[in-house]
Amino acid sequence: MRGITGFGAYVPRLRLTRGAVAQAHSWNGGRGGKPPAGERAMCNWDEDVITMAVEAARDGLHPLNERGASPDFGSICLASTSLPHADRQNAGIVAMALNLGEQLNTTDMTGSQRAGTSALLGALQADAGPRQHLVIASEHRGTRAGAPHETRFGDGAAAFTLGCDNVIAKLLGSETISLDFVDHFRASEEKYDYYWEERWIRDEGVMKILPRAIQAALANTGLSAQDIDHVILPAPVPQARQKIVAKMGFREEALVASHEGTIGDTGAAHPLLMLAEVLARAKPEQTILLASFGQGSDVIILRTTELIGSVSPRLGLNGAIARRRAVEDYGKYLAFNDLIDRELGMRAEGDPKTALTQLWRRRDLIFGLVGGECRKCNTRQLPRSRYCINPECNALDSQEPFAFPNVPARVVTWSADHLSFTPDPPAYYGLIEFEGGGRMFANFGEIEAGELNVGSAMRMAFRIKEVDRKRNFRRYFWKAIPEAAPQPTTGE
Amino acid sequence: MMATGIKDKVVILGMGCSRFGERWEADVEDLIVEAYAECMKDAGIETSQIDAAWLATAKDELHAGKGGLPLSFALRLPNIPVTRVENFCASGSEALRGAVYAVASGACDIALALGVEKLKDTGYGGLPEATRGVLNSMWWANYSAPGAFAQLASAYSAKHRIPAQELKQAMAHVSVKSHENGAKNEKAHLRNLLTEEKVLNAPMVAEPLGTFDCCGVSDGAACAIVTTPEIARSLGKTDLISVKALQLSVSNGVESGFHTWDGSHFLTTRIAGRKAYQEAGITDPRKQISLTEVHDCFSITELVTMEDLALSDEGQAWRDVRDGFFDADGGVPCQIDGGLKCFGHPIGASGLRMTYEIYLQLLGRAGKRQTNNPSMGLIHNLGGAPHQNVCSVAIIGNL
Numbered sequence: 001m002r003g004i005t006g007f008g009a010y011v012p013r014l015r016l017t018r019g020a021v022a023q024a025h026s027w028n029g030g031r032g033g034k035p036p037a038g039e040r041a042m043c044n045w046d047e048d049v050i051t052m053a054v055e056a057a058r059d060g061l062h063p064l065n066e067r068g069a070s071p072d073f074g075s076i077c078l079a080s081t082s083l084p085h086a087d088r089q090n091a092g093i094v095a096m097a098l099n100l101g102e103q104l105n106t107t108d109m110t111g112s113q114r115a116g117t118s119a120l121l122g123a124l125q126a127d128a129g130p131r132q133h134l135v136i137a138s139e140h141r142g143t144r145a146g147a148p149h150e151t152r153f154g155d156g157a158a159a160f161t162l163g164c165d166n167v168i169a170k171l172l173g174s175e176t177i178s179l180d181f182v183d184h185f186r187a188s189e190e191k192y193d194y195y196w197e198e199r200w201i202r203d204e205g206v207m208k209i210l211p212r213a214i215q216a217a218l219a220n221t222g223l224s225a226q227d228i229d230h231v232i233l234p235a236p237v238p239q240a241r242q243k244i245v246a247k248m249g250f251r252e253e254a255l256v257a258s259h260e261g262t263i264g265d266t267g268a269a270h271p272l273l274m275l276a277e278v279l280a281r282a283k284p285e286q287t288i289l290l291a292s293f294g295q296g297s298d299v300i301i302l303r304t305t306e307l308i309g310s311v312s313p314r315l316g317l318n319g320a321i322a323r324r325r326a327v328e329d330y331g332k333y334l335a336f337n338d339l340i341d342r343e344l345g346m347r348a349e350g351d352p353k354t355a356l357t358q359l360w361r362r363r364d365l366i367f368g369l370v371g372g373e374c375r376k377c378n379t380r381q382l383p384r385s386r387y388c389i390n391p392e393c394n395a396l397d398s399q400e401p402f403a404f405p406n407v408p409a410r411v412v413t414w415s416a417d418h419l420s421f422t423p424d425p426p427a428y429y430g431l432i433e434f435e436g437g438g439r440m441f442a443n444f445g446e447i448e449a450g451e452l453n454v455g456s457a458m459r460m461a462f463r464i465k466e467v468d469r470k471r472n473f474r475r476y477f478w479k480a481i482p483e484a485a486p487q488p489t490t491g492e
Numbered sequence: 493m494m495a496t497g498i499k500d501k502v503v504i505l506g507m508g509c510s511r512f513g514e515r516w517e518a519d520v521e522d523l524i525v526e527a528y529a530e531c532m533k534d535a536g537i538e539t540s541q542i543d544a545a546w547l548a549t550a551k552d553e554l555h556a557g558k559g560g561l562p563l564s565f566a567l568r569l570p571n572i573p574v575t576r577v578e579n580f581c582a583s584g585s586e587a588l589r590g591a592v593y594a595v596a597s598g599a600c601d602i603a604l605a606l607g608v609e610k611l612k613d614t615g616y617g618g619l620p621e622a623t624r625g626v627l628n629s630m631w632w633a634n635y636s637a638p639g640a641f642a643q644l645a646s647a648y649s650a651k652h653r654i655p656a657q658e659l660k661q662a663m664a665h666v667s668v669k670s671h672e673n674g675a676k677n678e679k680a681h682l683r684n685l686l687t688e689e690k691v692l693n694a695p696m697v698a699e700p701l702g703t704f705d706c707c708g709v710s711d712g713a714a715c716a717i718v719t720t721p722e723i724a725r726s727l728g729k730t731d732l733i734s735v736k737a738l739q740l741s742v743s744n745g746v747e748s749g750f751h752t753w754d755g756s757h758f759l760t761t762r763i764a765g766r767k768a769y770q771e772a773g774i775t776d777p778r779k780q781i782s783l784t785e786v787h788d789c790f791s792i793t794e795l796v797t798m799e800d801l802a803l804s805d806e807g808q809a810w811r812d813v814r815d816g817f818f819d820a821d822g823g824v825p826c827q828i829d830g831g832l833k834c835f836g837h838p839i840g841a842s843g844l845r846m847t848y849e850i851y852l853q854l855l856g857r858a859g860k861r862q863t864n865n866p867s868m869g870l871i872h873n874l875g876g877a878p879h880q881n882v883c884s885v886a887i888i889g890n891l
Contacts, residue, residue: 346616355626366630381749383631389749413647413755413878416699417639419618426699429633430643431748431755431879441748441879443633454650466634477631 002128003167004160004302008060009276009317010052010138011156011263013446015039016327018151024330025146038261040154042327043140045336045423046445046464049080049157050090050476053138054097054462056157058405060276061098062314064161065406071161074131075105077123079115081268082140083108084474086188093476094136096367097462099403104131113234113294115268116158120275120290121300123162124171132163137269144192145339154264158272158317168311169279169288169302173221177213177296181205183236202237209297210244214289217299225249228301229286232256232274234293235265250289262321268294277317282308325448335423347421352468354475364401369460369478371438372399380404380438404460407434409480411456414444432458432480445479457483497771500891501596503724503732505717506535509848512712512835513681520556520610523713524566527606527841535717536727542717543600544573548587548607550580550839550875551620555610563606580875581787582740583607584714584843585884589738591718601723606715607845609838618709619837638698638706640877641790645700647755648796652807660700662810663791664691667704667833669819670788674830676860681710681836705791710836714844716851721891733854734891736772736868739764740884748879760883761800761872768885769802774868777802781824781887782866783853785846787874788831797872798826801885820863828853828861843873843884850888 019035043052064071076098078091085093091106109119116137123135138157143150183201184193195201210233218225231254233241245255256274258265266273271292278288284306291299315323327333334340364370365383372384377393380402388395414430421427428444430452444452445463458480465477508531510523518526532539547563549556556562560574577586584607591603614620619637623629649659668688674680686704694702724732741760747753765777774780781803788794798809803824804817812818818826827833829849832842850869852858868889875882 346614347621350621350623352629354630358626359630362627362630379750385745389745391746391750413643415639415642415646415701416696417636417642418696419638419698420634420636422634426696427634427636427639429635429639430646433751437751439749439751441633441635454646465630475630 001170002124002126002133002162002164003170003305004279005132005163005166005168006060006063006161006311006313007276007279008056008058008062008159008313009157009273009320010056010059011041011317011320012043012047012052013323013325014042014044014327015262015324016042016330016333020328020330021151028146036151039326040151040264041156042333043155043336044446046479047140048084048464048474049082049138049140050084050093051462051464052140052155052157053078053094053136053159056138056159057094057098057134057136059313059315059320060159060161063311071132072130073100073104073134074129075107075123076100076134076136077107077109077119079109079119079135079137079268080139081110081113081115082142083110093367096363097476099368099370099405113236113268114292114296114298116272117290117292117298117300120160120272121174121176121298124300128164130164132161135160135162137272139267139269141267142191142337145334147192149193149195152260152265154266156263156266156273157269158276160272166307167305168308169304172223172287172301172303173217174298174300175213175217175220176298177209179209179296181209181295198237202240206236206240206293207243207247210291210293211247213297213299214248214291217289217301221301223287223301226251227287228254228289230254230256230278230282230288232271232278232288232290234271234291235260236293259321273317276313279308280312280316280318284308345421351470352466352475353471354468354473366477369404370401371404373402374398375400380434380436382438382440404434404438405462405478407436407438408483409434409458409460411452411454411458412439413454414452428452442478442480445481447482451482459483498592498596498738499736499771499773500721500734502592502718503721503734503891504851504888505537505602505719505724505727505729506531507714507716507848507851508532508534509679509714509845510712511679512710512838512845514612515711516612518711520562520608521566523608523610523711524563524606527608527713527715528567531715531717537602537717539567540570541602542569542572542604543602544591544594545569545575545604545606546587546590547574547576548578548583548605548840548843549576549609550578550583551609551611552578554620555613556608579882581789581837581839582843582873582875582882582884583840584845585871585873585886586843588716588844588847588886589740589884591716592735592738595718595720602717602719604715604717605844606713607840607843608713609840610711611709611838612711635877636698637877638701638790640879641793642698642701643755644796644878645792648792651754651756654810656700659810660692661688662813663705663795664688665813666788666791666794667691670827670831670833673820673828673861674834677830677834680830680834681708682830682834701790701792707789707832708834708836710838712835712838712841712845714841714848716844716847731855732891733851733888735886736889737768737885737887739768739771739886740882742882743876743880745880755878757796758800758874758878758881758883760881761797761874761885764883764885765801768887772887774887778824780868781870782868783825783828783850783863784870784872785829785831785849786826786872788827788833789837789874793874794826794831801870801872820861825863828858828863843871846871846873847886847888854888854890
């Protein structure tokens with residue numbers, strides 16, 4: 001039977017402090033008094049659902065990469081309610097960036113806060129087979145400036161590999177209830193949610209629908225609430241989680257931390273982020289109950305196997321949370337989320353129209369960072385070219401594809417450019433050299449002043465390169481980001 | 493049969509150079525005519541005597557437009573061949589190379605090389621944003637010229653273990669020196685004097701390059717008329733300046749794609765320089781080269797170029813710069829006209845503007861800037877970025 005074989009998570013490094021938001025809105029109905037505690041994860045200007053999905057998957061695929069295995073994936077499902085493309089498959093871009101090949105089933109799962117759990121449940125229930133499957137939930141949640149959910153929402157992603165061998169958690173049972181309970185909605189052409197009164201959502205929605213689904217799932221598996229070791233509950237309204245625990249009779253210590261004050265509510269991705277955290281610390285033969293809330297509820301009950309603990313992601317959720325950089329500047333959040341009509345300057349007036357013909361021809365380079373390795377002299381090079389770059393070789397058509405995304409690199413030269421247009425100046429870039437050979441003059445991401453040196457260790461990250469604002473087309477490519485997690489700049 | 497090189501096969505019959513600057517009042521046509529009028533007066537010939545012309549412009553989308561038409565129209569050339577060349581910031585030197593090779597081949601008796609650029613029609617400071625091609629724009633870093641050249645400094649100070657502040661001070665002297673020279677030049681754009689302190693405290697453009705580590709941006713034109721020594725003499729010229737070497741080296745991707753380049757120097761300059769010295773018969777450039785005009789788009793570019801041209805020992809240019817070796821009264825004066833730093837860099841014109849100054853110096857016509865009895869001058873004109881570029885090295889001297 002198919003089960004979870006690996007897991008990973010990604011949380012953007014930037015964390016917007018709630019105090020900064022409260023300060024900015026203090027004139028506008030602010031309540032005064034002590035500034036609110038906590039923060040929310042926010043996408044950098046070059047991050048979105050797709051880039052976070054790629055990073056969460058890479059976090060989870062890390063053990064496979066470390067073993068040098070090339071797993072054969074039969075499907076990839078990307079769940080989100082904030083997919084950047086309405087008619088261009090988002091999961092397909094993720095699959096290309098992960099170099100998963102062409103022969104797999106790619107789907108986007110969307111339309112509800114249940115999208116993440118539904119994707120996971122679907123993959124768990126599918127027929128067994130020899131191939132692996134990838135489920136990713138990723139969310140980049142937006143509100144209008146000053147909306148109550150602005151500080152409550154957060155951005156992040158979680159990924160799971162599923163298969164029949166080396167299962168670390170298997171499905172015991174589940175229940176799905178489908179109801180058009182409209183606690184909030186967002187029409188297709190709208191950017192932001194419209195929410196109804198929280199007390200109604202809590203009393204008529206969460207407290208009535210979730211218990212029904214949980215009770216049914218427990219009944220399906222023959223377990224009682226006391227048998228559950230880890231309870232993962234969503235947090236659509238404050239304090240609802242504790243009320244569910246009390247009402248259902250779960251053990252209080254079983255309730256899994258929601259990270260509301262560190263990441264924020266990542267919507268359809270959130271139960272899966274919490275699951276990734278639980279899988280990192282669960283013991284063998286423990287039960288995990290996972291619930292979502294959105295036009296009904298999915299409840300999934302899993303049991304860990306003796307192999308739990310045998311795989312661990314590169315950073316995992318806690319590692320991603322720790323990789324934190326506080327943002328006290330609310331203006332940056334507004335700018336990065338297009339919430340302010342910002343002067344970009346004449347240097348941003350260029351037209352970065354993408355030749356889709358060209359993008360198609362070199363899709364392996366652009367999405368997969370695939371270069372070449374010469375069969376004659378073993379020189380690795382980027383991009384793959386007709387003639388080998390090694391002056392001593394220069395062989396023609398001698399290169400096999402070689403994927404660079406997971407190869408560590410070091411800085412050869414660099415600068416911080418205050419002239420070029422970038423949404424977050426200065427623009428950092430430079431020449432990097434990959435371990436084992438190959439070079440690239442690359443854009444850098446996530447650099448903090450004073451942090452770069454010749455020789456600095458870097459890793460590659462899939463990011464938005466630039467946005468064609470005229471046609472609303474996102475150019476994706478790989479950037480080099482610092483390998484070492486910087487120390488938090490401010491305490492919590 | 494071995495190639496014999498270009499040495500002494502072609503001489504410069506005349507040269508001209510417009511005033512460089514923010515020429516708000518001037519079109520490309522005006523700049524062309526200004527440089528050409530001076531050049532023709534110097535050469536002492538008529539337009540009808542020109543057999544072919546080469547026009548250098550780099551930023552076609554900005555002003556002049558494509559092809560050979562802008563030059564032919566501006567000068568009402570008598571339907572002779574006009575070839576437009578573009579090779580990044582080395583375009584001006586490419587126009588000269590085309591004209592010189594045409595004369596050397598015997599295909600032409602007299603040829604014109606003219607470079608022009610009108611940069612100040614963008615609405616913003618700095619070089620115009622450039623398109624890079626559909627594939628390159630998808631994967632190249634979004635870099636600017638200062639950001640790309642600034643990388644030399646990070647690599648140079650790491651390689652030679654020079655504290656960043658000491659290197660920055662030496663770089664500051666590069667600019668201070670050029671402004672001392674440029675202040676004496678009526679055709680220069682920037683004629684103010686700088687202090688090291690002012691350079692060091694200027695706002696950052698691309699770390700560690702501040703505003704005064706960067707050359708200006710201006711409009712301008714420069715041109716040359718070339719012919720054979722025999723024809724020049726037949727036209728009554730006695731004091732002849734001949735082309736001793738013309739070399740061009742173009743990156744092939746090794747710097748940015750292979751592991752051999754350390755980022756602190758120009759691979760192409762070393763190759764073009766070596767070949768140029770060989771072509772000109774120069775064995776000890778530090779002694780034999782009287783003066784240089786190099787591509788000082790940024791202070792750090794000039795500094796490392798001194799090593800690439802073997803005018804300083806490896807890792808020692810920053811000391812030579814600081815010690816004044818390249819000052820007007822130093823061993824090998826550099827940018828005696830003020831350089832790109834004071835002239836600005838109208839792309840197509842710069843290579844010919846540099847040649848113009850060396851030509852004046854060799855003829856003893858440089859006025860307040862005249863150096864002591866020069867006999868051999870080097871012109872280094874670079875286009876692109878340190879990790880991928882085209883580099884022209886030319887040497888001219890008394891025949």
